[in-house]
């Protein structure tokens with residue numbers, strides 16, 4: 001898996017170098033924030049992932065639910081939220097671990113208001129065991145590029161003022177943070193889409209698809225192996241019982 005990740009990393013850089021031979025890493029960093037440089041496959045989620053998103057959110061402990069939703073969301077409220085996700089209109093991104101468990105999710109919700117149709121709100125969650133490894137920053141950067149390509153001009157994040165991790169991610173991406181007591185809003189102005197943002201997203205999608213397919217195959221392989229071992233164990237047990 002490590003070898004595969006390093007291959008993906010190389011592929012990512014090679015693809016960008018081919019299309020932008022003049023673009024150095026420092027320029028990329030300025031364009032789409034430093035977090036996108038190290039490759040973490042981030043998959044655009046669809047209807048079939050709704051249950052996985054729900055399971056991910058239900059795994060968040062109470063304090064994280066408060067940070068994510070701005071209130072102490074109960075299971076039923078999270079279920080209503082997950083059932084209401086509009087995968088056709090909004091964009092949901094996820095990071096899967098090797099067992100295909102969603103360990104991080106970002107929901108880019110497009111404004112329903114016709115006067116603010118170029119605005120979108122981002123909500124992010126990373127399971128506690130996977131934190132401080134840059135996944136939150138990478139999801140932010142991924143959503144930033146996608147929103148740019150979708151001609152969103154303003155991405156905003158609503159966070160509690162003591163949510164240092166989220167506000168750090170937003171500030172680092174260049175967002176303006178406005179504090180109103182215990183709550184804060186971070187506003188990030190986005191540029192017009194460019195060849196670079198479009199190619200960047202295409203490459204990221206390809207990498208995430210390949211990574212996901214490989215994880216599915218690996219999971220199937222281990223499941224088959226476990227079945228074979230179980231059959232062998234049962235056969236051995238049966239033989240032991242028959243043998244004098």
Ligand SMILES: CC(C)(COP(=O)(O)OP(=O)(O)OC[C@H]1O[C@@H](n2cnc3c(N)ncnc32)[C@H](O)[C@@H]1OP(=O)(O)O)[C@@H](O)C(=O)NCCC(=O)NCCS
Pocket residue numbers: 064065067068122123124125126127130131132133134135136137138157158159163164165166168169
């Ligand atoms: C906010 C959240 C998404 C960050 O995810 P993450 O994967 O840990 O983020 P990163 O690893 O990219 O960390 C971002 C920065 O915050 C820092 N950070 C992480 N946890 C921190 C904490 N508790 N206090 C202060 N800084 C923290 C990291 O060190 C990192 O800074 P660095 O790059 O200079 O080291 C995650 O903590 C989370 O899911 N929280 C619960 C839900 C939530 O608050 N959502 C945001 C509101 S929508």
